Amino acid sequence: MAYNLKQELSKPERLAGGHRMCAGCGAPIAVRGVTRAVKEGDKLVVGCATGCLEVSTFMYPYTSWKDSFIHNAFENAGATMSGVEAAYNALKRKGKIKGEYKFIAFGGDGGTYDIGFQSLSGAMERGHDMVYVCYDNGAYMNTGIQRSSATPKFADTTTTPSGKVSTGKSQGRKDLTQIIANHHIPYVAQTTFFRNFKDLHEKSEKAIYKKGAAFLNILAPCPRGWRYPTEDIMEMCKLAVDTCFWPLYEVEDGKWKLNYIPKKKLPIADFLKPQGRFKHLFTPDNEHLIEEYQKEIDQRWEDLLVLCGEKSL
Amino acid sequence: MSIRERLSGNEAIAFAMKQINPDVVAAFPITPSTEIPQYFSQYVADGQVDTEFVPVESEHSAISACVGSQAAGARTMTATSSCGLALMHEILYIAASNRLPITIAAINRALSGPININADHSDTMGSRDSGWIQIYSENNQEAYDNFIQALKIVEHKDVQLPAMVCQDGFITSHAVENIELIEDAKVKEFVGEYNPECYLLNEKQPMSVGPYDTPSYYLEHKRQQAEGMKNAKIVALEVAKEFEKISGRKYGLFEAYKLEDAEAAIVIINSTAGTAKDAVDKMRNEGKKVGLLKIRLFRPFPAEEIAEALKHVKVLAAMDKTESFSSQGGPLGAEIKAALYHEEKSPKIVNYIYGLGGRDVKVEDISSVYEDLYEILATGVTGETYRYLSVRNQEGK
Numbered sequence: 001m002a003y004n005l006k007q008e009l010s011k012p013e014r015l016a017g018g019h020r021m022c023a024g025c026g027a028p029i030a031v032r033g034v035t036r037a038v039k040e041g042d043k044l045v046v047g048c049a050t051g052c053l054e055v056s057t058f059m060y061p062y063t064s065w066k067d068s069f070i071h072n073a074f075e076n077a078g079a080t081m082s083g084v085e086a087a088y089n090a091l092k093r094k095g096k097i098k099g100e101y102k103f104i105a106f107g108g109d110g111g112t113y114d115i116g117f118q119s120l121s122g123a124m125e126r127g128h129d130m131v132y133v134c135y136d137n138g139a140y141m142n143t144g145i146q147r148s149s150a151t152p153k154f155a156d157t158t159t160t161p162s163g164k165v166s167t168g169k170s171q172g173r174k175d176l177t178q179i180i181a182n183h184h185i186p187y188v189a190q191t192t193f194f195r196n197f198k199d200l201h202e203k204s205e206k207a208i209y210k211k212g213a214a215f216l217n218i219l220a221p222c223p224r225g226w227r228y229p230t231e232d233i234m235e236m237c238k239l240a241v242d243t244c245f246w247p248l249y250e251v252e253d254g255k256w257k258l259n260y261i262p263k264k265k266l267p268i269a270d271f272l273k274p275q276g277r278f279k280h281l282f283t284p285d286n287e288h289l290i291e292e293y294q295k296e297i298d299q300r301w302e303d304l305l306v307l308c309g310e311k312s313l
Numbered sequence: 314m315s316i317r318e319r320l321s322g323n324e325a326i327a328f329a330m331k332q333i334n335p336d337v338v339a340a341f342p343i344t345p346s347t348e349i350p351q352y353f354s355q356y357v358a359d360g361q362v363d364t365e366f367v368p369v370e371s372e373h374s375a376i377s378a379c380v381g382s383q384a385a386g387a388r389t390m391t392a393t394s395s396c397g398l399a400l401m402h403e404i405l406y407i408a409a410s411n412r413l414p415i416t417i418a419a420i421n422r423a424l425s426g427p428i429n430i431n432a433d434h435s436d437t438m439g440s441r442d443s444g445w446i447q448i449y450s451e452n453n454q455e456a457y458d459n460f461i462q463a464l465k466i467v468e469h470k471d472v473q474l475p476a477m478v479c480q481d482g483f484i485t486s487h488a489v490e491n492i493e494l495i496e497d498a499k500v501k502e503f504v505g506e507y508n509p510e511c512y513l514l515n516e517k518q519p520m521s522v523g524p525y526d527t528p529s530y531y532l533e534h535k536r537q538q539a540e541g542m543k544n545a546k547i548v549a550l551e552v553a554k555e556f557e558k559i560s561g562r563k564y565g566l567f568e569a570y571k572l573e574d575a576e577a578a579i580v581i582i583n584s585t586a587g588t589a590k591d592a593v594d595k596m597r598n599e600g601k602k603v604g605l606l607k608i609r610l611f612r613p614f615p616a617e618e619i620a621e622a623l624k625h626v627k628v629l630a631a632m633d634k635t636e637s638f639s640s641q642g643g644p645l646g647a648e649i650k651a652a653l654y655h656e657e658k659s660p661k662i663v664n665y666i667y668g669l670g671g672r673d674v675k676v677e678d679i680s681s682v683y684e685d686l687y688e689i690l691a692t693g694v695t696g697e698t699y700r701y702l703s704v705r706n707q708e709g710k
């Protein structure tokens with residue numbers, strides 16, 4: 001059946017409204033986008049690492065989660081879901097469970113790229129039949145916008161502040177999607193909120209229904225941490241994709257595939273400019289930093305084109 | 314008919330796990346508990362159990378997976394020691410506060426550093442306030458019996474808390490001794506089916522586990538948890554009674570050995586109790602009224618019952634196989650003193666730190682403690698209450 005956004009939006013939501021995330025936050029959009037791909041009638045257990053999403057959707061005695069949900073700690077969503085999935089296999093084998101269950105763990109970039117990296121790597125390597133979704137907003141937002149290894153170069157965060165002798169974060173981003181792809185699991189993809197959400201939907205569907213471990217990395221902007229006008233979220237995502245800051249691609253059964261090549265690749269400055277966290281770059285003294293940034297983006301994009309067979313070496 | 318065997322403490326635990334046939338085991342190797350997941354994965358490989366074995370990449374993930382699994386509705390267990398238990402530390406509290414009846418076979422080993430693989434109690438004593446029930450075992454038989462009983466205690470509706478069943482690394486985990494095993498069918502009947510009330514994979518009623526808890530509720534949640542721990546004491550005794558019916562072996566909250574008329578006594582945990590009993594017998598032969606109390610349940614701490622058992626003693630040594638660096642003794646010492654505080658005629662109490670990092674403790678060492686106690690009795694002077702047993706001084710003597 002062809003993808004139809006309107007029809008998808010008419011399905012009952014698995015994450016109820018009334019949660020406490022900021023207006024315009026990318027994280028719940030990611031959650032809804034992913035969970036909409038779970039077939040109606042299929043049961044779901046959601047796991048979540050500590051972070052904005054968790055503390056804002058399950059505050060005792062209220063939960064926004066209509067499916068079963070488990071939060072354990074900050075660094076162990078991967079291992080926790082491994083345990084849930086193992087329990088399912090055991091109980092199913094003993095005939096104690098009849099229905100089909102799906103398992104999806106959500107973690108922020110901090111809980112995924114950094115402190116939960118080992119737990120995620122272990123879960124993926126062991127091949128649990130689950131999806132791990134990183135909602136990447138490029139910093140530890142819940143504790144007040146500290147840098148993570150997903151924070152883009154030069155971003156001003158509360159632990160990489162720009163100052164008289166600092167131009168923000170001095171390191172580039174860790175490429176987690178590629179690292180997980182190199183675990184050689186059945187499905188890995190990178191996506192964001194783009195156009196009619198078809199890319200996110202189809203990748204979620206594959207990740208959920210392909211047997212074995214799957215990983216989705218979703219760029220999920222945080223208007224507070226990035227400092228752009230809340231209503232511009234779709235524009236921010238589009239710029240991330242069109243500047244090749246956040247390429248849309250997937251690795252299915254070892255085959256790398258680029259899902260979108262911008263007709264006109266925009267300069268990285270277009271993505272950086274609207275965001276307050278990069279404000280310090282747009283002074284006459286710092287022009288060379290934007291050039292340096294552009295080089296890094298170009299190099300990574302070229303490498304990806306090769307990996308995806310769009311270009312040969 | 315029970316089965317007579319010769320097994321090490323680790324084999325005994327693995328065997329109990331096989332008989333229980335849990336739904337999920339998630340574990341990571343660390344000396345001296347490594348053999349438990351090794352034996353167990355062989356049972357899995359040979360189809361002797363239906364368990365899902367999750368060979369995780371760390372102990373942190375072992376306990377994290379256990380939390381996920383038990384919350385999902387599966388009977389779940391693991392084994393660890395020392396640094397492994399320390400790495401689990403954060404998640405131990407989460408398991409307990411979520412009221413998840415997970416069982417850990419804890420094979421006691423010194424914590425780093427310096428790194429050391431031998432027995433002391435710094436690992437489990439480090440998690441004594443994490444909300445886990447702690448049951449200690451003198452030998453392989455007790456480890457086996459306690460492990461089976463633990464399951465029935467933790468899953469009891471009035472308890473619903475996790476437990477660690479402890480024994481001394483190498484001394485009992487690796488030493489092969491005679492053991493009496495209970496028939497499979499009897500063990501299975503004893504532990505029964507695990508049918509939790511609320512769990513993630515309940516098809517009729519989804520649930521959310523692990524909320525953000527505000528100051529408006531947190532205190533009450535902790536109070537309820539403490540209530541479960543209080544109940545564990547009563548439940549442990551009920552379970553022990555039932556266990557006696559299938560095994561013929563009696564268990565209480567602690568073991569009192571020649572304590573009734575004792576004037577000098579020691580309180581001790583795990584394998585050194587065996588050595589200490591020899592010392593007691595020897596001194597009894599010399600006409601000295603000595604006795605000992607061996608801890609079984611450390612969490613919850615059966616303070617009233619222990620006070621009742623010790624209040625007639627004139628002088629007492631609490632033996633800690635761990636440091637607490639309080640500069641006044643170890644955790645057992647602190648509990649014993651607190652338990653006896655309300656007694657009108659409390660014994661004089663000294664606290665020994667002994668056997669750290671696997672330092673051998675012989676009958677003579679324990680006898681020297683009793684001699685020290687008799688010295689206090691004779692002179693009426695307690696002297697230093699924070700003592701080290703058989704430690705060399707700076708000159709190496």
Ligand SMILES: Cc1ncc(C[n+]2csc(CCOP(=O)(O)OP(=O)(O)O)c2C)c(N)n1
Binds near residue numbers: 050139142
């Ligand atoms: C072991 C541990 N260390 C630190 C914290 C504090 N902490 C909670 S959430 C968080 C940051 C979360 O960042 P991320 O995973 O990116 O999610 P976000 O808040 O951005 O959604 C931190 C540092 C914690 N809860 N546990």
Ligand code: SF4
Binds near residue numbers: 020021022024141221
């Ligand atoms: S701080 Fe950012 S990530 Fe957190 S809820 Fe607000 S918008 Fe979302």
Ligand SMILES: [Mg+2]
Binds near residue numbers: 138
């Ligand atoms: Mg983040």
